[in-house]
């Protein structure tokens with residue numbers, strides 16, 4: 001693990017830690033929503049240098065981790081078809097479905113390709129007009145404009161052999177579902193900077209007010225996180241519950257209006273299934289009426305697989321912050337990045353992968369918590 | 374997956390109105406990305422790019438800070454597919 005001392009703004013970090021200490025926070029649990037933030041927290045031991053009574057809960061903020069096995073199964077089914085080219089972001093390739101992943105399908109001869117951008121899949125469709133090209137469109141709000149553009153481009157350029165297997169999920173409904181849990185521990189949120197870069201933060205305002213939680217839009221560098229934590233704790237101390245923006249360098253109150261217009265044109269809000277969290281109402285994007293012909297589920301008549309997931313993976317508890325990765329009995333024993341049992345170990349931003357990468361072997365030495373001071 | 378990587382716009386092409394694209398430089402690696410969502414961005418501006426699409430305009434100082442942080446984090450600057 002790297003310590004904060006090695007970080008170029010170590011001095012600033014230390015003074016932020018001091019400001020946090022001066023607040024003398026009561027026992028508090030804050031949740032960081034974005035997987036990139038989790039990665040930074042674990043890598044630099046931010047959870048260990050802030051006052052002990054403040055715990056950071058890792059939230060469901062990694063789209064790779066919350067994509068349900070059923071969708072991976074559908075992607076695998078499509079990837080195995082002789083007439084289909086299945087395109088995907090690289091980090092979905094090893095996410096386990098019920099009994100296989102996309103990499104296995106590829107090794108068995110399926111035409112499964114990794115692409116950098118959704119538009120690359122549309123170009124692939126243009127180049128191979130005799131094949132059906134499907135893009136596995138996962139992601140949060142950050143990724144939605146790029147996926148929307150791919151569909152829009154296919155539509156306006158008559159690329160009819162392109163379709164989207166969409167599994168878009170939205171952050172605010174997931175936050176609400178965590179807050180509505182009667183056993184909830186979360187008392188404040190660090191909202192995801194790049195999600196808010198697209199959507200802005202106005203839709204968080206009613207959530208902060210209704211559930212009486214501070215929500216601070218936060219970036220993903222150590223200084224950002226410490227500042228976000230400080231702002232959350234300060235609100236709690238003062239009995240305020242509102243939305244504040246730590247990441248104003250990139251986030252505007254209304255987000256990116258062009259991107260939101262594009263999303264609104266192509267997508268409509270639908271109920272969505274989250275791995276580990278179940279179905280959350282109005283928490284995803286499906287294709288709007290004029291574009292439904294590009295929906296791969298309809299085009300190929302894909303049915304839910306409803307296979308029972310029998311697994312020792314406790315990713316549901318990890319994703320809702322009820323358990324930390326090292327509390328999973330499989331962690332580092334039957335589950336590691338080479339042989340992942342669950343998505344949080346596959347994704348580079350998954351909490352299990354972050355713990356494995358930075359904390360394996362020193363998991364129970366929490367006494368070393370002065371790292372970086 | 375929601376990480377966005379800074380890049381400098383070197384050239385803009387608007388041949389296809391739907392596809393305002395630009396050649397951008399991720400601190401050494403050059404790629405063509407969509408600029409549809411940053412309609413006001415000009416050559417020389419810095420943008421945050423996510424899966425082939427610029428999602429916001431940032432200042433140069435922020436871009437440079439982010440590059441060095443991403444390097445520190447061990448992320449490659451070419452916005453590989455895994456970063457999403």
Ligand code: SF4
Pocket residue numbers: 312313314315318325328329330331332335336340341342343344345346352
């Ligand atoms: S350690 Fe592995 S098995 Fe346990 S929750 Fe994480 S991904 Fe699942």
